[in-house]
Amino acid sequence: MRVLYHTPLHPGCRKVRLQLQEKSLAFELKTEQTWQRREGFLRLNPAGEVPVLVEDSAVIAEAPVISEFLEEAYPEIDLLGTDAFERAETRRLVWWFDAKFHEEVTRNLVDEKILKRLMRSGNPDSQAIRCGHANIGYHLAYIAWLCDRRTWLAGDSFSLADIAAAAQLSAVDYLGDVPWEDVPGAKDWYARVKSRPSMRGILAENIPGFPPPDHYADLDF
Amino acid sequence: MRVLYHTPLHPGCRKVRLQLQEKSLAFELKTEQTWQRREGFLRLNPAGEVPVLVEDSAVIAEAPVISEFLEEAYPEIDLLGTDAFERAETRRLVWWFDAKFHEEVTRNLVDEKILKRLMRSGNPDSQAIRCGHANIGYHLAYIAWLCDRRTWLAGDSFSLADIAAAAQLSAVDYLGDVPWEDVPGAKDWYARVKSRPSMRGILAENIPGFPPPDHYADLDF
Structure with a gap:
């Protein structure tokens, strides 16, 4: 059985979950609270980070590595594109959301508002949240x-570009911090993403003590 | 003609240069001082970052995207491995050096000691250097x-794992900040890397006002 170790709201984990779903690959989801540094998990990935995919007896860690692995091992449903230039454009946007959006937005909102509390590692930084x-x-x-x-x-x-963007935005949307009404073109794109069956698990996520706003799981938001 | 826009000492640029050389792909190297935000360059890559590869009329930006593009477009000399698991292991280590080593070492030494002076953006942070x-x-x-x-x-x-590691370590070695004598196994690996023809351009690099130490280009260091 394929197992994915994940942490709720973690965009890299959400990206891999969506990719597995879109490729119709069955998997069992195990929640790992990485900050507890559980020994059995550290044996799987000494870096102590999620996501980690265990497949056959192979262990594959780090979201970008897992993504490329899944595209190579299961090319039947292709999420990158057909020629090298098309694939470069997809990867450019994946990188945009994985690195740039994450650094400029998700880290400042999700990490500050929720992750710090879950990890009990200090108070939210209001300047980061403003940024x-x-x-x-x-x-x-x-x-x-x-x-x-x-x-x-x-x-x-x-x-995979849509998946990478949805992985970040869905985590921020869990806080109700995406001003969808201001940008109808982006809202229309996200409505199309939300209606895909691959999104069901992510839209059903509910972190004890931090319920999402009503519109989070609503397809007609 | 293939053109690579780069900044000296930038590990992502060094990685792509080494990869192009190892794959025997001819290219012209153009130096870009990204902090000057030159308009012609911003038209190529609105993010304003190096490396940028221009090939035919396509523009490909960001080191990880360029690396994957080169492996797909020119598979004759393969730098990833033959099966999906082998390639995942190579990519795991590429990620290790691109992200983890860069964050923990190169950023604290190269960015603090040289980049800040070139960009005239403040004084080196001595705590970062100690880290x-x-x-x-x-x-x-x-x-x-x-x-x-x-x-x-x-x-x-x-x-590509050796290339990613050499890209980071050669930049730190330009400062004389790698304690090679303490770790003979790592020194032996780097001696083998240094002797490869692909390293010549990087070992010949010389930044005006910041000459490298004598051992930097010495194959018998």
Whole structure:
């Protein structure tokens, strides 16, 4: 059986979950509270980070590594594109959301508002939160700009770029911190993403003590 | 003609340069001082970051995206490995050096000691420098541990993992900040890397006002 170790709201874990679902690959989800540094988990990944995928007896850690592995091992449902240039464009956007959006938005909002409390590692930094709110608008505008020119973020087909963006945005949306009404083009894209069966597990997530806002799981938000 | 925009000492640029050389792909190298935010360069990559590869009329930005593109477009000389699990192991180590080593070592030493002066963006942070020196030992020990079990970092063949590690370590070595004598196994690995023709350009690099130590380009260091 394929097992994915994850932490709720973690965008890298959400990305791999969505990718597994889109590729119709069955898996068991195990929650790992990485900050507890459980010995059995550290034996799997000495870096102590999620996501970790265990498949046959192989252990694959780190979201970007797992993503490339899944595309190579299971090419039947392709989420990158057909030629090298198309795939480079998909990966450019994956990198944009994994690195840039994460650094400028998700880290400032999700990590500050929820992760710090779960880990009991200090108080939210209000300046970081202000930065996160200021930055998210540019990213939503970029999504709308891309969708004005393309069906999905990287081109004609739903791809790992849409998955990477949805992984970040769904985590921020769990806090109710995405100003969807300000950017209709981005909202329309996210409505299409939300209606995909692969999103069900993520939209059903509920962290004890931190319930999501009503619109979080609502397909007609 | 293929053009690579780079900044001297930038590990992501060094990684792509080494990869192009190892794959015997000709390219012209253009130096970009990204902090000057030159308009012609921003048109190529609005994020304003190096490396940027221009090939035919396609523009490919960000080191991890360029690396995957080169492996897909030019598979004749393969730097990832043959099966999906082998490739996952190579990518795990690439990620280790690109992200973890960079964050814990290179950023604390190269960015603080040289980049800040070139960019005129403040004084070196002595606490960061102390962290960089403290962290590098663990990474050298890890390289030695891997080379005790394998010919090269990811397995029997020289791979993108060795390139990613050399890209980071050569930049730190330019400052004379790698304690090679403390970890003979890592020194032996780097001596083998240094003797490869692909390293010539990087070992010949010389930043005006910041000459490297004598051993930097010496194959018998």
